[in-house]
Amino acid sequence: MKKQLIDVVFASDKRKNVLLLLKDGPEKMEDLLNSLETSRQALLPQIRILEEHNLVADSNDVYGLTTIGKLVVEEMVPLLEKVRVFDNNIEFWGTHNLKSIPRHLLERIGEIGDCGVVEPGFASMFEINKNFVEQALNSDEIFLVTTFMHPSYPSLLARFLEKGSKVAMIISEDLFRKLKEEWYEEFRSFVDSENLKFYVYSNDLILTSLAIADNCFILRLLLKDKEFSNIQLICNSPEAHRWGRDLFDYYLQDSVPVTRI
Template sequence: MNHFEIYKKMDDDVQAIYRSRLLTEILLSLNEGSKKLPQLREITGSTSQALIPKLRKLEADHLIETKEHEYFLTSAGKIVASGIADSFVTFWTINKFKHFWLRHYLEEIPIPLLKEIGCLYESEILKNRGMEILNIYNNQLKMIKEADHIYGISSVVTKGDTDSISERVKEGVPVELIVPLHVAEELKRSPYLKKIEALKDYENFKLMVMDEDIKVGLIVTDKRLSLNLYKKEGIEYDISTGLFSFDSKAIEWGEMLFWYCKGKADFIKFQ
């Protein structure tokens, strides 16, 4: 049975929740913790007369239960409420950054992480504009300078990035980098070769290569996330626009993307 068929069979129950502001607000509020009726009145801005029939319906559907005049989600209710909350956050994140998503190549981001795109809702889009032609680059260098550990996926390489990373490695900061084949080949040439070779004896530095084009630029530290993508056609890397976040969920999302790519990469063994 596909998703559409399931929806058609469940349409009354599913649509009832999304169609009713009160049912949705009750589930979302209880998803954050148990509530008493006066609290639900305050949160929803509704009367007891309006709330009680909705509460009884959710009880009849075994999504909530009451104990000593306090309403709780049941185990099934927690699953439903969490799914509703996630769907709203996902839609909100897509809408908030719709121009960023529409103008960039998303095909290299794995489906499980696209489904978790709502983790990026507490982010901001930075651009290179006017006199701030190096806004993205300077923010990334600042991230690297302030980090206690660094995970990176590099679709392009610059002398400034290499110098900044080298400095942090020599300071003892754990650094793990993943590069595609074309960047790995570039690192074999001047001025990068000597800089990379100088790091070969540092146990806190790991360099890995993927035998496919990643089409993602990622820096994840203990404090911040930076995400750059290729432009819509998937040919040109966009250095002028990036997504940045201090939020822990966004950082966790970036770490999951890094670990996914790391699972497909091979360590470069220095000679």
Template structure:
């Protein structure tokens, strides 16, 4: 009963939750707490007293700080809150798509996607790169991409990035690679000849994403197996870039490098 009471103190009040994470950084005065959380004394003071009663925070001189127990709770509670935020803010996206394509070990770190959101192309533009995607990738110095579907705009697009000294690493499915090799052989040959590119082939991949030094863009298949060419989930958080880079390396380890045709 005590643990359930402690859980309710945090989960039933956004103010208490925010206060817990605020004090995780450093102790604060009541004036600082009110300023950071944009609340009045009558709004926040009862929450403070409740958290003091639960041994989550304490007051020393004029500063409020987390107790050792409060620090433990904050450390393990924050990833859960972040995970729920990522899911709830993009609930439709996760519900409609095959998220089993994301390896379980990465799904368990989905909180690292941070302040992500999805962008959507109009139906008549669904096979064109998203404008926001194009603008962000054009400003990047490092690009890593995974492609399970073919887009006729991409061979020339990624070649131009490489020719402009952007470091580009791509993983293609076997079918996509064969199509590019057969229909865009000259572009592919020039891409491979650049000293700032690398290309890998994997039998099958059930998700598409690009991660750069600026942003992460993730596209998934619907549950019926059709690729969603309209919507991308994007994030600019450093934790999301790290997540995407590690996901790329995960697939790279299972791929065959192509050095020449």
């Protein structure tokens, strides 16, 4: 009696890994054995199961995906990438409000790869992440989304501009009003800067902050009950940067540029 296809694919790490190894093209048995660090005797029964279920075909000891196998693997890869992202930081994803991330980017969450979570202690919970600042100071472009104005932001923005970086910053309507009332002179000087562009998000901004530099981003979300959280998700890779930029652009499309105050 044949197994259910879902069991064939996921119930055995060897079968799953063979399918993933073949996604880029056929492989010799010897190469499969080396990649999986296993013996022919251990692997062959698993490959036979893949063949019996029309996922893999053999030609002179070279194995490749069938048409069905290719279709299955095309769906496997993004699923496994998503599971890996959530599994690495399940406490973060499970306790925070994900409504601030649009559906199409949640579908692509696997692209951010292996991220880290930092929870600053009480003494440093309001400090800016120093590692991010170092990367940002060496970045050509910096993208920010925020609902609050940290006391260090004006001096930090000035440093970015001195370095020649271009900065785009999306702020909430509440923060826009606060800046005009309490930071008027600093805000006006930044608005007049050619390399710093402010935008006001026209809807309810339900993420705490997003900061993007070259090849990295830091994301802070509200908790599920919409309470503040100081936990930071930090991702470092070109793929993560692209995903972060797409999240920034999602908010940018509903934002209005600030040209004067």
